[in-house]
Amino acid sequence: MCELMGMSANVPxxxxxxxxxxxxxxxxTGPHCDGWGVAFxxxxxxxxxxxxxxxxxxxxxxxxxxxxxxxxNVICHIRQxxxxxxxxxNTHPFTRELWGQYWTCAHNGxxxxxxxxxxxxxxxxxxxxxxxxxDLLNRLRGQFAEQPSQAELLDCLTNACAGYAARGVCNLLxxxxxxxxxxxxTKLAWITRRAPFGPAHLRDVEMAVDFxxxxxxxxxxxxxxxxxxTSNEQWHACQPGEWHLWQGGESIRxxxxxx
Amino acid sequence: MCELMGMSANVPxxxxxxxxxxxxxxxxTGPHCDGWGVAFxxxxxxxxxxxxxxxxxxxxxxxxxxxxxxxxNVICHIRQxxxxxxxxxNTHPFTRELWGQYWTCAHNGxxxxxxxxxxxxxxxxxxxxxxxxxDLLNRLRGQFAEQPSQAELLDCLTNACAGYAARGVCNLLxxxxxxxxxxxxTKLAWITRRAPFGPAHLRDVEMAVDFxxxxxxxxxxxxxxxxxxTSNEQWHACQPGEWHLWQGGESIRxxxxxx
Numbered sequence: 199m200c201e202l203m204g205m206s207a208n209v210p211x212x213x214x215x216x217x218x219x220x221x222x223x224x225x226x227t228g229p230h231c232d233g234w235g236v237a238f239x240x241x242x243x244x245x246x247x248x249x250x251x252x253x254x255x256x257x258x259x260x261x262x263x264x265x266x267x268x269x270x271n272v273i274c275h276i277r278q279x280x281x282x283x284x285x286x287x288n289t290h291p292f293t294r295e296l297w298g299q300y301w302t303c304a305h306n307g308x309x310x311x312x313x314x315x316x317x318x319x320x321x322x323x324x325x326x327x328x329x330x331x332x333d334l335l336n337r338l339r340g341q342f343a344e345q346p347s348q349a350e351l352l353d354c355l356t357n358a359c360a361g362y363a364a365r366g367v368c369n370l371l372x373x374x375x376x377x378x379x380x381x382x383x384t385k386l387a388w389i390t391r392r393a394p395f396g397p398a399h400l401r402d403v404e405m406a407v408d409f410x411x412x413x414x415x416x417x418x419x420x421x422x423x424x425x426x427x428t429s430n431e432q433w434h435a436c437q438p439g440e441w442h443l444w445q446g447g448e449s450i451r452x453x454x455x456x457x
Numbered sequence: 458m459c460e461l462m463g464m465s466a467n468v469p470x471x472x473x474x475x476x477x478x479x480x481x482x483x484x485x486t487g488p489h490c491d492g493w494g495v496a497f498x499x500x501x502x503x504x505x506x507x508x509x510x511x512x513x514x515x516x517x518x519x520x521x522x523x524x525x526x527x528x529x530n531v532i533c534h535i536r537q538x539x540x541x542x543x544x545x546x547n548t549h550p551f552t553r554e555l556w557g558q559y560w561t562c563a564h565n566g567x568x569x570x571x572x573x574x575x576x577x578x579x580x581x582x583x584x585x586x587x588x589x590x591x592d593l594l595n596r597l598r599g600q601f602a603e604q605p606s607q608a609e610l611l612d613c614l615t616n617a618c619a620g621y622a623a624r625g626v627c628n629l630l631x632x633x634x635x636x637x638x639x640x641x642x643t644k645l646a647w648i649t650r651r652a653p654f655g656p657a658h659l660r661d662v663e664m665a666v667d668f669x670x671x672x673x674x675x676x677x678x679x680x681x682x683x684x685x686x687t688s689n690e691q692w693h694a695c696q697p698g699e700w701h702l703w704q705g706g707e708s709i710r711x712x713x714x715x716x
Contacts, residue, residue, distance in 0.1 A: 242581050243545025245507045250499075257524045265516045286502025295553055298579035318577045318598070320557035322501050339577070 200290070200306045201230050202386070203274040204371040204422040206378045206444035210240070210268035211419050215398070215407045217274065218263050219427045222402035224253025224276040233289040234276040236262060237302040238269040239375040244300040248289045270446070271378050273371045275304035287323035291371075292331050294319055296338065297345040299374045303331040306424060307367030307383065330368065334358050348443075352451060355379065356441060360455040363439060369424065378444040380422050381455075382436035388422040389433045390447060398428045418447030459549070459565045460489050461645070462533040463630040463681040465637045465703035469499070469527035470678050474657070474666045476533065477522050478686045481661035483512025483535040492548040493535040495521060496561040497528040498634040503559040507548045529705070530637050532630045534563035546582035550630075551590050553578055555597060556604040558633045562590040565683055566626030566642065589627065593617050607702075611710060614638065615700060619714040622698060628683065637703040639681050640714075641695035647681040648692045649706060657687045677706030 203220050205213055217236070225231030231252035238245050245267070249256045253276045275290035282288040290304040296319075305327035312326040317336025321328040337358050342350070355372075362368040363383045370381040380386060391398075393416075395409035413419075422444075426433035436442075439455040460482050464472055476495075484490035490511035497504050504526070508515045512535045534549035541547040549563040555578075564586035571585040576595025580587040596617050601609070614631075621627040622642045629640040639645060650657075652675075654668035672678075681703075685692035695701075698714040 240509075240545040243507070243509075243548065245545060246505065248502070248504045250502075257520065261516065261520050286499040286504060289502065293552070295579065295581060298581055300581055320554065322554060322557055322559055 200278055201228060201276045201424045202304055202306045202369060202371050202422070203424070203427070204378050204380060205269070205272040205419065206447050207270050207417070207419040208446035209414075209417050210270055211417070212266035212268050213272050213274070214263055214266050215400070215405070216421055216423070216427050218405055219400035219402040220274065220276065220423070221253045221259050221263060224259070226254040227402045230276040230278040232277040232279040232284045234259065234274070235289050235291050235304070236272065236274040237291045237293065237373070238267050239271040239373065240269055242299065242375055244293065244302060244375060246291065246293060246302070248286060250284055250286050250289055271373045271375060273302050273304050273373055273378070280308055282323055282325035285323065288325045288328070290327060292328045294331070294335055296335050296374075299345075299376070301335065301372070301374050303334070303370065303372045305330060306369040309362060309366030309368060312365070330362055352443065356453065356455060359441065363455055371422065376445070377450070379441065380444065381441045383438055385424055386422060386436040387424070387426050387433040388420055388436065388442075389426070389428075389431055390418065390420045392418045392447070397430070399430045401427060401429045420444055420447045420449075459537055460487060460535045460683045461563055461565045461628060461630050461681070462683070462686070463637050463639060464528070464531040464678065465706050466529050466676070466678040467705035468673075468676050469529055470676070471525035471527050472531050472533070473522055473525050474659070474664070475680055475682070475686050477664055478659035478661040479533065479535065479682070480512045480518050480522060483518070485513040486661045489535040489537040491536040491538040491543045493518065493533075494548045494550050494563075495531065495533040496550045496552065496632070497526045498530040498632065499528055501558065501634055503552065503561060503634060505550065505552060505561070507545060509543055509545050509548055530632045530634060532561050532563050532632055532637070539567050541582055541584035544582065547584045547587070549586060551587045553590070553594055555594050555633075558604075558635070560594065560631070560633050562593075562629065562631045564589060565628040568621060568625030568627060571624070589621055611702065615712065615714060618700065622714055630681065635704070636709070638700065639703065640700045642697055644683055645681060645695040646683070646685050646692040647679055647695065647701075648685070648690055649677065649679040651677045651706070656689070658689045660686060660688045679703055679706045679708070
């Protein structure tokens with residue numbers, strides 16, 4: 199299994215603190231040493247960093263930890279390979295362009311023998327995760343030639359997810375830069391930080407931050423992760439089938455997949 | 458105008474030396490301070506680094522300069538904005554997936570008012586460069602549902618390029634990870650290094666390397682750039698309309714666009 203981390207915020211925010219904890223799980227406090235990647239949205243643009251090397255000792259990861267890239271939507275993944283060998287092409291998050299937007303996706307779980315349905319999007323590597331992402335985009339593109347309303351989009355998205363969840367483990371982070379969609383089928387937790395901000399202590403490494411020093415009273419920042427990243431805060435554990443659409447740090451739509 | 462750099466090699470090779478010279482043009486020895494980006498292929502995977510900040514002072518560029526990422530096909534671009542504001546979405550190289558391959562493209566030039574033809578590929582930003590790339594992919598995808606032969610592909614590609622060249626300046630680097638395609642309509646130069654390797658001196662910064670210390674006798678490495686990067690070697694200037702298909706450091710197909 200892998201470790202996921204996502205962020206949704208109402209102001210461009212860096213992930214240096216959370217990433218410092220997460221990267222320890224990439225071969226140090228956790229066994230996920232088969233590569234890692236992160237996607238930062240800035241406006242309509244996205245920049246991704248991928249490395250098939252273990253996260254905790256990666257020169258690129260050290261840059262991400264120190265260099266504050268500010269973003270409103272972030273998707274991060276550290277990998278422990280099950281399906282698909284360790285290679286750059288198999289390193290999440292995956293990116294495709296749909297309707298003039300960059301879509302990115304990272305997946306934790308396994309759906310054995312998954313093959314993407316027909317459509318223009320094809321996997322480049324050989325993970326089930328990328329096949330699921332391509333399948334999802336093929337469904338969206340097949341159903342909507344142009345970007346539909348958010349309600350129509352969510353309907354198509356959650357229907358597809360119900361199918362995936364019925365076939366295996368599918369914890370998912372997905373973004374188009376406007377919002378962050380999260381799906382839990384087994385394990386995902388989240389925390390929303392807003393004023394009054396306080397101190398936080400990482401679980402995976404001796405490090406603390408006082409968010410009050412780095413925020414303004416109007417900031418709202420949600421972090422989503424496979425397992426809580428801090429030891430002194432109350433994280434919310436998602437239930438199986440629970441999904442959220444996050445925008446500006448808030449869960450603006452949420453629900454449970456139909457069984 | 459912008460600066461392009463590409464590399465094709467028959468063994469995974471880093472670009473640290475060439476990049477050290479190129480990055481100086483990103484705001485120091487050259488005026489191209491409106492962002493930069495680079496795409497490294499490793500097998501079927503590609504990793505891109507994008508930064509809308511000036512190259513010569515970018516923390517990410519400093520990483521690329523020092524951290525040897527080895528690749529057989531590289532596309533690099535430093536930008537001086539003409540069409541499209543300075544933003545991440547407008548930062549080359551651009552990437553799309555076609556036929557289960559990642560395609561990347563960087564462009565130097567300008568085609569006023571260019572709009573991509575119909576098809577699934579749409580620009581995310583608002584540069585003429587990304588519109589040209591999407592147009593090219595829409596033509597390829599429209600003509601071939603699956604990857605065609607190299608001859609058919611080149612035929613479609615060079616026909617499209619002839620149309621672009623007739624409308625404006627279109628120096629282009631394009632790769633799918635298997636090969637690197639280069640098109641010169643105004644300015645592009647290349648050098649192929651092979652045994653016996655010798656010393657090289659950068660033009661833009663006080664730096665020299667003896668390639669013999671870093672190579673084996675069978676290595677073949679071609680570097681393509683808007684302007685020669687070294688001062689003591691003989692670079693070949695491309696003629697207007699000249700294109701090459703590079704693979705393993707060699708120009709395996711070449712020609713001139715039809716007028």
